[in-house]
Amino acid sequence: MSKIDVLAFDLGASNGRAIVGHLDDKIITTTEVHRFANNFVTLNGVDCWDINNLFENLKLGFQKAFEMGFKPQSFGIDTWGVDYGLLDEKGELIANPRAYRGSKDEAMNDAIVKIGKRNIFNRTGIATLNFNTIYQLNQRVLENDEELTKAKTLLLMPDLLGYLFTGQIFSEYTNVTTSNLFNVETKNWDFELINKLNIPSHIFSEIDYPGHVRGNIKKNIAEELGIDSIPLIAVGTHDTASAVAAIPLNENYAFCSSGTWSLCGLEAEKAIINDLVYNSNFSNEGTIQGGVRPLKNIMGMWIIQECRRQWGENLSWKEIDKETTATKSLGSIINPNYSDFFKAGHMIEKIQDYCHRTGQAIPKTIGEISRTVYESLALMYRNVIETLSDLQSAPIQGLNITGGGIKNVFVDQMTADCIGLPVLTGPTEGAALGNIMAQLIGLQKVKDVHEGREIISQSIEMKKFEPKDRSGWDQQYQKLLTFLEADNN
Numbered sequence: 001m002s003k004i005d006v007l008a009f010d011l012g013a014s015n016g017r018a019i020v021g022h023l024d025d026k027i028i029t030t031t032e033v034h035r036f037a038n039n040f041v042t043l044n045g046v047d048c049w050d051i052n053n054l055f056e057n058l059k060l061g062f063q064k065a066f067e068m069g070f071k072p073q074s075f076g077i078d079t080w081g082v083d084y085g086l087l088d089e090k091g092e093l094i095a096n097p098r099a100y101r102g103s104k105d106e107a108m109n110d111a112i113v114k115i116g117k118r119n120i121f122n123r124t125g126i127a128t129l130n131f132n133t134i135y136q137l138n139q140r141v142l143e144n145d146e147e148l149t150k151a152k153t154l155l156l157m158p159d160l161l162g163y164l165f166t167g168q169i170f171s172e173y174t175n176v177t178t179s180n181l182f183n184v185e186t187k188n189w190d191f192e193l194i195n196k197l198n199i200p201s202h203i204f205s206e207i208d209y210p211g212h213v214r215g216n217i218k219k220n221i222a223e224e225l226g227i228d229s230i231p232l233i234a235v236g237t238h239d240t241a242s243a244v245a246a247i248p249l250n251e252n253y254a255f256c257s258s259g260t261w262s263l264c265g266l267e268a269e270k271a272i273i274n275d276l277v278y279n280s281n282f283s284n285e286g287t288i289q290g291g292v293r294p295l296k297n298i299m300g301m302w303i304i305q306e307c308r309r310q311w312g313e314n315l316s317w318k319e320i321d322k323e324t325t326a327t328k329s330l331g332s333i334i335n336p337n338y339s340d341f342f343k344a345g346h347m348i349e350k351i352q353d354y355c356h357r358t359g360q361a362i363p364k365t366i367g368e369i370s371r372t373v374y375e376s377l378a379l380m381y382r383n384v385i386e387t388l389s390d391l392q393s394a395p396i397q398g399l400n401i402t403g404g405g406i407k408n409v410f411v412d413q414m415t416a417d418c419i420g421l422p423v424l425t426g427p428t429e430g431a432a433l434g435n436i437m438a439q440l441i442g443l444q445k446v447k448d449v450h451e452g453r454e455i456i457s458q459s460i461e462m463k464k465f466e467p468k469d470r471s472g473w474d475q476q477y478q479k480l481l482t483f484l485e486a487d488n489n
C-alpha cells in the first residue's frame with residue numbers, strides 16, 4: 001500500500017480543524033495543521049454563521065498544510081448537520097447561512113398541523129426537533145422570506161463550503177438525512193413534503209455519497225493559495241457520520257459521538273420506523289456505507305460550554321475538572337434535553353431554575369454545577385442504551401465513545417459507573433479520521449469502511465473503563481425518568 005496524504009476539514013459548532021491524514025503501510029497518522037474558533041453571530045436580529053470567516057480559515061488550512069511540506073492528494077469537509085446556505089441564479093451566496101440555534105417552535109408546530117407529526121417521521125425517520133432543516137425552511141415560508149424567493153439552489157453547510165472551492169453542486173447523503181426532508185423509501189428528497197409546505201422544490205440538488213470525487217479546486221483559488229488544484233471528495237459530511245465511521249465498533253456495543261452534541265445509537269442497514277423509535281424521539285441518520293444510524297440527539301458539552309462562557313473562558317477545563325472531582329457526587333440532576341437549555345445565554349441560571357422547580361438542592365459552585373451537568377449526561381446515556389437494547393431485542397454490552405468529550409477521563413469513568421457497562425474511548429479525532437477514510441476510499445487506496453476500520457483500529461490507542469462504584473446511580477436514574485416523563489407532557 002503506497003504512502004498518501006489527504007486533508008480533512010472537520011468543523012463543529014464551536015471550532016474547526018484542518019488535519020492532514022497520512023496513510024503508510026496500513027497505518028493512519030494525523031497532523032493538525034490549523035485550528036480555529038467557530039461561533040454563530042447575530043446580524044440584524046438573526047443568528048447566522050460567518051461564512052467568509054469559515055472559508056478564509058479553510059484556505060488558511062490549505063496554506064499551512066503546504067507550507068509544512070505536505071502534499072495532500074484530495075480534501076474533504078464535514079460539519080454539523082441541518083444548516084444551509086442559499087445561492088441565487090448567478091450562483092452567488094445570498095446571505096450568511098442561518099444558525100440552527102435561532103430556530104422557533106412555531107414553524108415546527110405549523111408543519112405538524114399541516115402534515116402530521118407521525119406522518120413526517122414515517123416518511124423521513126427523523127426525530128421532531130425544531131431546528132431541523134424542514135422547519136427552518138418552513139419558518140422562511142411563513143415569513144414570506146425574500147431570500148428564499150430569490151434562491152435557485154440550497155446547499156447544506158459542508159456542500160456549500162465545498163462549492164466555494166470547486167463550483168460543484170451536490171448534496172451529500174449523510175447530511176441530507178439530517179434535514180428531515182429525505183424520504184427513507186425513495187432514497188431522495190421528499191418532494192411531497194416539500195411541496196405541501198410550499199418550499200421551492202427546484203432548490204434541491206442531486207444527492208451523492210461518500211467516496212464520490214466531485215471536482216478540483218478552482219484554478220484561481222489554487223493559484224491564490226499557491227497550492228495544487230486537488231479534488232474534493234464527498235465524505236460523511238455530517239460530522240457524526242464521519243465520527244461513527246472511524247469507530248472500530250465491538251459487537252453489541254452502542255456508539256456515542258461526544259462533543260457540543262452527544263449522539264448515541266447503533267448502526268443498521270435500513271431505517272427503523274416503529275412506535276419505539278418514534279416515541280423515544282430517535283432519528284435514523286445516514287452512515288457513510290449508505291445505511292442508517294438509529295440514534296438519540298442529546299445536548300452534550302454545549303451546556304457546560306455555556307456555563308464556562310459565563311464563568312469566563314480564562315477558567316481552564318483543567319480547573320473545572322478539579323472543582324468537579326472535589327465536589328460530592330450524585331446531588332442534583334437535570335434533563336439535558338429540556339428545551340430551555342437549547343438557547344445560548346444564562347445557562348447557570350437555567351440549571352438552577354430547573355433544580356429549584358424540581359424540588360432539588362440548587363447547585364451554586366463551579367463544582368456543583370459541573371457535577372450536575374456531567375452526571376445528568378451519564379444518566380441520559382443510560383436511558384438511550386436501555387432504549388437501544390429494546391430496539392434490537394438484545395442487551396447492549398458496552399459503549400464506545402468518540403470525539404473531544406472523551407478527553408475528560410473523569411466523565412468517562414462516571415459513565416461506566418452509571419451505565420454499569422464497560423466504556424471504550426477513542427478515537428478523539430473521530431470525525432477527522434472518518435473523513436480521511438472516506439477520501440481514501442474515493443482515491444481507491446482503501447477498499448471499504450470495513451477495511452478502513454481495521455486500519456484505524458491498528459492506528460489508535462483505545463482506553464477502557466470498567467464500572468467501579470455503582471452505588472446511588474439507580475436512584476438518580478429513577479429521578480431522571482420522572483423528569484423525562486414530566487418534561488415530555
